Amino acid sequence: MTMPSLQTLLLGVFVGIGIGCVYALVALAFNLVLAACGVFNMTIGGVITAAVIGSYLLGTKEGWPVLLVAVLAVLFGGLIGAAAEFLAVRRVLALRPKDVAHDTMVTTLGLGMAMIALAAVLFGSETLPVDSYVSTSPIVVFDVPIRPIYVVMPVVVLVVVVAIELALRFTEFGIVTRAVIASNEGASLLGINVNRVVRWSFIVSGCIAGLGGFLIAPVMSASALVGEEVMLFGFAAIALGGFASFRGALVGGLIVGIVLGVLPAFLSEPSLRGPLVWLTLVIVLFIRPAGLFGKAGQFGAVGVREV
Amino acid sequence: MPDALQQASGDHGSSTVVDGGLRVRDMRAWYGQTQVLFDMDVEVHARELVGILGHNGSGKSTMLRVLSGLHRRADYEARLDGDDLAGLAPNVIARKGLVLVRGADVFDGVTVEEHLELGARLGRITGRDGWDIDRVYAEMPILFERRKRLGPELSGGQRQLLALAVAFVSNPRCMLLDEPTTGLDMQARSAVADVLQRFCEHGVPMLVVEQNPSWLAEVCSRAYLLELGRVVAEGEPLVVLGEQTAAEQEAQTMDAP
Numbered sequence: 001m002t003m004p005s006l007q008t009l010l011l012g013v014f015v016g017i018g019i020g021c022v023y024a025l026v027a028l029a030f031n032l033v034l035a036a037c038g039v040f041n042m043t044i045g046g047v048i049t050a051a052v053i054g055s056y057l058l059g060t061k062e063g064w065p066v067l068l069v070a071v072l073a074v075l076f077g078g079l080i081g082a083a084a085e086f087l088a089v090r091r092v093l094a095l096r097p098k099d100v101a102h103d104t105m106v107t108t109l110g111l112g113m114a115m116i117a118l119a120a121v122l123f124g125s126e127t128l129p130v131d132s133y134v135s136t137s138p139i140v141v142f143d144v145p146i147r148p149i150y151v152v153m154p155v156v157v158l159v160v161v162v163a164i165e166l167a168l169r170f171t172e173f174g175i176v177t178r179a180v181i182a183s184n185e186g187a188s189l190l191g192i193n194v195n196r197v198v199r200w201s202f203i204v205s206g207c208i209a210g211l212g213g214f215l216i217a218p219v220m221s222a223s224a225l226v227g228e229e230v231m232l233f234g235f236a237a238i239a240l241g242g243f244a245s246f247r248g249a250l251v252g253g254l255i256v257g258i259v260l261g262v263l264p265a266f267l268s269e270p271s272l273r274g275p276l277v278w279l280t281l282v283i284v285l286f287i288r289p290a291g292l293f294g295k296a297g298q299f300g301a302v303g304v305r306e307v
Numbered sequence: 308m309p310d311a312l313q314q315a316s317g318d319h320g321s322s323t324v325v326d327g328g329l330r331v332r333d334m335r336a337w338y339g340q341t342q343v344l345f346d347m348d349v350e351v352h353a354r355e356l357v358g359i360l361g362h363n364g365s366g367k368s369t370m371l372r373v374l375s376g377l378h379r380r381a382d383y384e385a386r387l388d389g390d391d392l393a394g395l396a397p398n399v400i401a402r403k404g405l406v407l408v409r410g411a412d413v414f415d416g417v418t419v420e421e422h423l424e425l426g427a428r429l430g431r432i433t434g435r436d437g438w439d440i441d442r443v444y445a446e447m448p449i450l451f452e453r454r455k456r457l458g459p460e461l462s463g464g465q466r467q468l469l470a471l472a473v474a475f476v477s478n479p480r481c482m483l484l485d486e487p488t489t490g491l492d493m494q495a496r497s498a499v500a501d502v503l504q505r506f507c508e509h510g511v512p513m514l515v516v517e518q519n520p521s522w523l524a525e526v527c528s529r530a531y532l533l534e535l536g537r538v539v540a541e542g543e544p545l546v547v548l549g550e551q552t553a554a555e556q557e558a559q560t561m562d563a564p
Contacts (some may be wrong), residue, residue, distance in 0.1 A: 172428065175421045182458070183416035189375060189412060190473070191401035202444040 018150030020257015026234025049227030051213025061117025077210020242294025361533035404480030
């Protein structure tokens with residue numbers, strides 16, 4: 001291990017915040033659905049793969065406008081979210097309303113893996129670089145050259161997070177959603193159509209995952225497996241931050257990102273990054289089993305409430 | 308009370324008169340394979356506050372869960388002013404004007420005022436007017452004081468009051484109340500009794516499940532006594548209570564050597 005210079009360290013922090021914001025977005029996509037109905041939406045990995053490969057095929061190869069590619073990624077994610085709710089969740093909820101968490105984890109994971117397998121069949125096993133959606137000439141901050149993409153990512157994520165927060169806080173649908181999050185049963189007694197709110201949580205979750213895939217594509221390169229990797233780090237982020245917690249998703253994502261960004265400065269062997277992130281996770285969970293902002297008993301959402 | 312409010316309450320009386328009440332026939336319910344309710348017949352007329360008495364496990368709360376659509380393993384007939392409610396989903400039943408009030412249903416992460424907005428939203432869906440949020444604040448000033456507070460920041464009594472207020476602003480056609488005085492002191496109990504009786508005057512039939520018999524006797528005009536999922540007595544609360552006590556004494560004498 002070598003001691004890195006301050007510049008290298010700062011660069012690592014900036015890069016980490018950039019990708020950490022995207023992991024936070026992925027974690028938010030998870031937690032939105034988890035909070036609304038106690039289901040792990042494992043199709044997120046498939047959506048991210050599709051968004052990254054789509055960015056390569058449409059953006060890099062075909063040269064479509066960046067904004068159009070972004071909008072398509074978001075819309076496609078929303079479509080998959082709606083499909084996931086319809087195919088993998090609604091029927092399971094209707095059949096076995098008590099054991100939702102485990103059954104739907106399998107059904108949504110199956111759907112996500114089917115998407116990834118389809119991507120592998122269509123796209124092959126190649127790993128191809130995706131062009132950046134902004135200029136690649138670095139901006140210099142504190143003598144540290146930063147690629148503009150690492151500035152764009154946090155800004156976009158911040159806008160999305162603030163928009164979701166405002167919608168939840170100040171719109172009627174936001175109040176309805178918070179009631180559903182607090183108690184499905186109590187909300188239904190107030191005439192709220194819980195299924196409709198759950199469906200929208202899946203759609204928004206898919207949209208957010210699609211945006212995350214688009215944002216991180218130039219950093220990750222396009223391959224069939226990219227979605228799974230990003231999803232796993234997003235998963236680490238919610239485990240760190242706390243299941244079903246919004247603040248937890250943001251903090252957890254940033255921690256995972258910064259650990260991933262700073263570690264290369266200390267490591268001669270970059271492949272150790274992954275294991276070290278998981279080690280951090282294990283340490284945090286030893287100290288706070290529910291994650292930093294999670295409530296005790298919320299793990300796996302079985303304890304969030306009896307769905 | 309300010310003039311405007313008196314005006315509002317006057318309007319209310321005429322706008323929400325309910326002709327019929329709630330009629331439940333042959334209610335049977337199961338948990339898994341075990342039958343817990345047996346052929347229960349219960350009726351609540353307009354302007355009537357009816358109590359349900361019984362020990363733990365007698366089926367009081369299950370009955371309310373079945374009626375509100377939360378417990379689906381059941382077979383029964385239920386009509387609210389002619390509307391068939393049996394077997395519908397909970398949110399559909401709520402939209403038909405039958406609301407279940409439980410202090411435990413105060414939401415985390417939702418303020419007092421937002422709770423009332425959710426109630427008013429249900430009222431807009433059912434299309435009935437009468438009580439609004441201002442009326443609640445005038446009648447229950449403590450909720451006005453606490454309007455920016457979140458559910459978990461309220462005391463037990465304030466939660467019960469809020470659950471009632473949410474139901475009131477939805478202007479229901481019938482109310483089911485599950486132990487509205489649990490965890491309340493004497494003063495809060497009589498406050499709840501008072502507000503319930505006043506709302507009942509508007510013609511809204513109410514069915515109250517309650518552990519506290521003397522409170523029930525004071526508030527209700529009629530009561531049913533449940534035992535092991537069956538209606539075993541019906542009538543004046545005090546008479547029904549007497550039967551319960553007599554039955555218990557008998558049971559005790561039988562137990563004695």
